[in-house]
Amino acid sequence: MENYDLIFAILFQLAQLVVVVLAAPLLTGWVNQCQAWLQNRSGAGVLQPYRVLHKLFHKDAVIAHNASPLFRVTPYIVFGCMWLAAAIIPIIAVDLPFSQAADVIALVGVFAVARVFISLAAMDIGTAFGSLGARREMLVSFLAEPALLMVLFTASMISHSTQLPRIVETLAHHQFVLYPSLAFAALAFIIVLLAENARIPVDNPSTHLELTMIHEAMILEYSARHLALIEWASSLKLFAYISIGIALFVPHGIAEVGHWAGLPLGIVLLLLKLMLAGAGLAVLETVMAKMRIFRAPEFLGTAFLLAVLGLLIHFLLGA
Amino acid sequence: MIDLQLLALLLIPLLGGGLLAVFGSRSWAAELNSLMSFLTFAASVVLTVRVIDSGPQVAFSEQFFIDQFNVFLVALTAFVAFTTSLFSRPYMRIEQHHGKLTTGMLHLYYSMYQLFTFAMLIALTTNNMGIVWVAMEAATLTTVLLVSLYRTPASLEAAWKYFILCGVGIALALFGTILLYFAAERVLGQGGTALLWTHLNDVKGELEPTVLKLAFIFLLVGYGTKVGLVPLHSWLPDAHAEGPTPVSAVLSGLLLNVALCAVVRSKVLVDGSLGNHFAGNLMMGFGLLSVLVASFSLFRQKDIKRMFAYSSIEHMGLITFAFGMGGPVATFAGMLHMTVHSLTKSAIFFAVGHAVQKVGTQQMDSIRGMLQVSPTVGWGLALGTFAILGMPPFGVFASEFLIITTAMHEYPWATPILLVSLGVAFAAIFGKMQPIVFGETTAKPLPHPPALVPVFVHLLLVLMLGLYMPPYLADWYRQAAALLG
Amino acid sequence: MHIPFTLQFINLLAALLLLVSFAMLAQRRILSLVNLFAWQGALLALSTFIVAYSSNQHHLYYSAGLTLLLKVLLLPWLLHRLMRKLNVRWDVETLINIPTTMLFGIALVIFAFNLAAPISQLAEGITRGLIGIALACVLLSLLMMLTRRKAVTQVVAFLSLENGLFFAATSATQGMPLVVELGIALDVLVATFIFGIFFFQIRETFDSLDIGHMEKLKDD
């Protein structure tokens, strides 16, 4: 029975790996579509990202003369990290054997690895935009990362564990409790999400030549499959973040351990949540204006403070 | 037997003084000087062995008294006097070559050097507090002549101040001695024995406390002037800076010790009579004050010999503090510190002497890059500095370790002062010496090869005392510490 | 009670000694200073002689003679010769003016007496109260050293300080052991000679005996 479960769990893990990597661009597409609708455009359709990826993969990769191996290996590393991140977050069911190997701190670590590599790659060619993007990316992240960590800590304090499945389990399956600390955490998390995924107001994903761009400035030198992998990675990142949000703040309805009957319901609920989240993101991006790059630290500082506040409140109220 | 050995010890320098008074201007006077000092040293070694083996001794109808404490100072004195004579041989030749000295001055120098040794040995070995005074005065007189050797205005001024201040100080010490005698004769009766330390020591319990209190104040102020305790120290920097370097070496290395020895002797009597820690406290106070003031004075010095003179004041203060604390460990540490300080400080003065001769000035701003021009002098200065600053593994650290930790245990309130002073002193001396040792040079070669063997012999000894103390030496010190209690 | 004649005499001498000290403190002219010093020596010798007689200790006779020789004849003579050679006549005005110095002096005397009082209680025989006077003399000479500007006056003051000590040694305590006294005497003699040498050197280097010239060595 035991190892039957285990085998099943591993299968499930693999399944989630595949599902996540395939579904991620869809989410991006959905967000873009919503944005288009909100801006009274017809939009390119939710499948547009797939087409883009397909096109990019077909092209010949063009890289600068002085590009080092670091530059070429980075897309794979970034893609790998993001895929991994997205794969260890319990969204449909809570028993993911791999999340044993990497808890929330490691999850943040994964994001950090990807970030560091892509920043290094951005500086590799030695263009003005590259180093500029790298600097801004690190600037944004050095505030966003601890904020994210604090958000996750609040959750793991509540659930006395740093393992996502345990956290989700606790939050989802105990009788519904209002966690004021989590409210703060949620606010902070949204800001972090916006910042880390190069969204307005911190950055603009749909720009290509703008003096205030961050993420795009870093990947200017990439083309073809490398670019494709990076784009894909960023949709995975978005997916991962949104699913973290779901897992932390609205995990209800997720399937329990070995309780396979819950799966269909879980999947349906998940889809709903994802669509809502995407739509919400689109709304946010539409109503907000992009801020000056120097305001970004203050914005993220707020997030950091909110997160710490949440943690403190947890200590204070024990909730 | 003991009489004979003692006689040898005392007569050799006297004889040397006589001989050099006659032959002082011969070309081999320097060698004769060294030879006499060596013989003195040999005699002191013989005496030391005798005393260590068969305990304290009196000689010449008790007029002389030798125990482990003063025999250790005797040996030290004779040794440093010997090495200094070795150093002064080439040094003085170079001075003469530079035209700073005439043969007549050398003549005076050599004879006075021997007489000075003689006076110090008397002061150390005599049992009679009165004779102690006489010998100290004699030592002062001889050194006054030595300090004024160059006949420059500065040296004259220094000598004059030295003479007047120490003269007055010594006079006060005499009054103290008289009071001591006054108290003693009521116990020991009229006549000769009433000033003999051994007898006084036996009856110290019965001596009249009020008188002894008074006596000690005079003795402390008197001999303290020669020790260079703040605020009685004013003569010391001048005398050290203006006299010939070998004289600075023996002043720092020996004379201060001898004076301190006298203070310690009286302290034993007084505390014995008062039965409390009166004298000890006074000494601790003066010691701390000296350490503090000296270390801060170090900062603004421009003249290198002057600076090390102040460092002598600082260390004397530390030793006085140690003896003031009393107790086996502190006393042991005090004696150890006396030894290592004499050795290190004289070594430093040797090195400094040659450095100054190379550059032609004592102003530290113009002495640079010794390591470059002559590694031996440079390393001598560097190691000597670190040794005197109490850097392990040099012996100075060993004694400072014991003193400071004991102070922390017995008198915690004193330790912040020590902490500050030592830190300041370190900053001052180290900051001044670093550019002198390192960097680019300004020096020129010497007409005669410098004599740096003594420097490294001393430093080696100091290093050894820091890492390993021969058991023989160790229980010698222990016995002495036990004597002083 | 009946005070023996000798003691009265010694006390008288002690008082005179103190008087002389004050006189020296007040004196401006160097020559008369030296004379006063000689007088002080004489008083000292006399008192020593009397103590020797009263407590018939023979070695005190020697020291009395020594004092006479040294401090009444030899040293003043030496000083006089120096004066003549260096032709110094007048002392420039003292650092603190004379009356103030006197006031200080009186204060010192009182202080010394109070200090010596408990000790005097202990002293038996003829020496009651002499310690106080001796101490007073010492302090007065010290004060004189502080206030005088010329090298010579300082030396004289120094020697009179020595006198005070000697008085303490002989009269207050019935004489130190002879060796000690001889040693002391010898030192004083040598010291004086060296002082003499110094005067000449100082003169030829600074062409003046004013100590004011010798203030070059200092921390700055």
Add this chain to the structure above:
Amino acid sequence: MDAVGILPLDVVGWLVQFWIVLGVAGMFLQRAPQQLNNIVFPLSALTSLLLAAVGLWALASPATVMVLPLGLPDLPFHLRLDSLSAFFLILLGGASFGVSLYSAGYFKTMAGGMLGLLCLEYHLFLVGMTLVLLADDAYMFMVAWETMALSSYFLVTTDHSIPDIRKAGFLYLLIAHVGAIAILLSFGVMQGGNGIDAYTFDAMRGAHLDPFWSSVAFLLALFGFGAKAGVLPMHVWLPEAHPAAPSPVSALMSGVMLKTAIYGLLRVTFDLLDTQLWWWGVLALGLGLLTAVFGVMFAAVQGDMKRLLAYSSIENIGLLLVGIGLTLIFHVYDKDALAALSLTATLYHSLNHAMFKSLLFIGTGSILHATGERNMGRLGGLIRRMPWAAMLMLVGVLAISGLPPLNGFVSEWMMLQAFLLSPGLPNSYINMLVPVAAAVIALAAALAAYVMVKFYGVIFLGQPREAALEHAHDAGTWERIGMGWLALLCVVLGLAPVFVLGQLDHVSQMLLGTQLGNAAGNWVFLAPVDTERASYSPLYFLLAVLGVMLLTSLLVRRLYHGRVRRSDPWDCGFPAQTARMQDTAEGFGQPIRRIFEPFFLIEREVPSPFDTHPRYHGRSDDRLWYILYEPVKQAAAKLSSAASLLQHGRIHLYLTYTFVTLIVLLVFV
């Protein structure tokens, strides 16, 4: 082995002696620098390796003691090799092995006489550090401690013709000495009974102090060891001295010597003192946090690569101090498991820091040799000229940035775990403090990543900023081996933490009397407390990432193609690309400087838009220097001038001193 009767301590003794022999041999080999480099240093490296091995062996075996016939009478040198010393011996050996190997190549260019002296000082330095770890009485400890300081001082001032280096050396030794006196005083407080033999550590363990005195002892020790470790505010010497020294020496100083201070603090706090108080922990925690943030903040704005690394060392020391503080707090409140956890994290982090910091420092040495340039603003693009150095240093950079699966992450992970598990302390203030502290740590870690991206990116990536860089040569063989070893250690420590923890348990057993253990029975998963609470498996992690990467690249090539074309960089079609357009070090650090402006003392000259050869110059200074040290300097100057008034030159005045002294004594006594 014990059957043969050989104890670990004996072997260590032989190794130390061998080091001394090597040092002296170096003096004699002055004439033949070639042999000196190729024989002496490798041998010394071998010795280091053996030392580490012995440490590993001693870690498990019971403490062994030895008394040498040297030292003071009644206080001969006591040696003791217990788990704590053994652990730091491993650290010392492991790091110095790499550094010594590297030195064999690094000092090739040095003149013979200088090299001989340097070789002697280098080995005395190693010996000093080893003896510090072994000392079992105050005197021996101080002697070893100061020997270490003195030898390193001479190493720092190796080329003393440069005034700045002399200044650095002066500052270094001065602060070190003041710290040493403080340590001495704390020993004085802790001494057991009176008599010279009261200074053995055993006597001190026996002595029972009341809270007041043990607090005094702790504070003195904190001050003394903090001065050595570069804890705020005694840090000022560190950014001066480390860049001044030759790179291998900087590596040893930063990687190992700072840890001896940590060792001393642990020794005093947990071994010699029998009682601890909670506020010690809070104090250490607070100081540590300040130090960490301060260090990383200043590292971010540095333009000199070695200064940058020095400041990052300050940050790491701060983290270690935080760990010690946590350990203290938990230990005082009898939360044994947590105490063990944070202690283990601390020790682990010191081990890690020794490795990657040494690696980075010697790496800068190679760069220095290749380019003769320490200012990052004049470097760039070196990854193409010196691929080996670049590759090996990348490992170090990733490790120090605390990225999984390398070693930096493990210790960070454990420390954060300790924070996460801490609630439930009786003292509510500390409870409040804990999350804030955790946040600060996270912030510092993130900033460290920023700093390291700047460090690596500006030096190795982009286009060379100077023409001279075009013919920079890669690190030599010896240097590669040395760096390779350290990089390897970074990876191994990152991948197999469980083994290391198993060893560290001996130390926490000795200091705290509890073990951490590993809840997950197997060696793959690291689960300090409980698998349900937290677990981490670097190996799986690595495998997964690599697997995914391979899979993707295979799929991409399979489904599409692997064609690559080289061309000029795109850069939004901007044609006239020059190296000057890249961020310099200052440029990269600018945002941080902007954010933390109040903490810096900034002076900069910005070129006007019109001048043809624009030159930018900016410096960010340490306010603390002016707030704390300048006043001290001025006070000292004031007092000294006051003291010099005493020596006024007028003999009347001097006589008055005597007179007044006499009168005062007579009156008041």
